[in-house]
Amino acid sequence: MLVTTGQAARTLGVSIPLVKKLVAAGVVPGVAGSGRQIFPLEAVQILHAAPHCDLTLLDVPEVAVLRADAASAASETDRDWMGYQADLPSEMLLPALSGWWRCDPERVAEGRFMLVTVAEFVVAVLADLGEWDHNGGTRQALRYRFTGARLAGWVTDLTAPTSARFPHTQAPSERDLVAHLLGTRLPSVSGGPIAYVPAGPAAAHEGAN
Secondary structure, eight states, X not given: OEEEHHHHHHHHTSOHHHHHHHHHHTOSTTOEEESEEEEEXXXXXXXXXXXXXXXXXXXXXXXXXXXXXXXXXXXXXXXXXXXXOTTSOHXXXXXXXXXXXXXXXXXXXXXXXXXXXXXXXXXXXXXXXXXXXXXXXXXXXXXXXXXXOEEEEEOSOTTOGGGOBOOXXXXXXXHHHHHHHTTOBOOOOOSSSEEEEEOHHHHHHHHHO
16 A cells, blocks of 8 residues: 555654655655655554664763755765765765764764764764864854764665664674664754754653653
């Protein structure tokens, strides 16, 4: 059975543009596009049942969230794409997500991880954010890139948890942590691409209120 993007949006409690962003990023397989995009009902039900991201698992007071769009071509020398796309190989996905962003780089680094979301769903996690450079722009145009970042995990299909991918050399403890974050739901609010959300004990306190 298929449903329209409008029906999918109502079920998920999000806007139609956010549903279309999921489609464009390629993280929901089986979507048809004949005049208007059509969702498999089963996929919508799986997304609706996705757990909320448990940020109490992180031992930091807050974590940065990159609210990514579907990948688009970037006319830059250090990357071909900007944003998230399920079928991008990891060597292209990493630079597409690790910059250039308007943010507070020290604040991002203190969170140890950057969670990447598409339409409120965690699709990737970046680690090793302690090194960065900037584009030399004025205050309003200043953007940062995290030069030492690595992919700690990413998904190619939000409806299938087994689609999660991890680096071969990753420590088991980090893999277990990242696996609990991927595919979960993490709403965030920001005037730019980067949001900051409470984590650790602060997340537990917020959830209790």
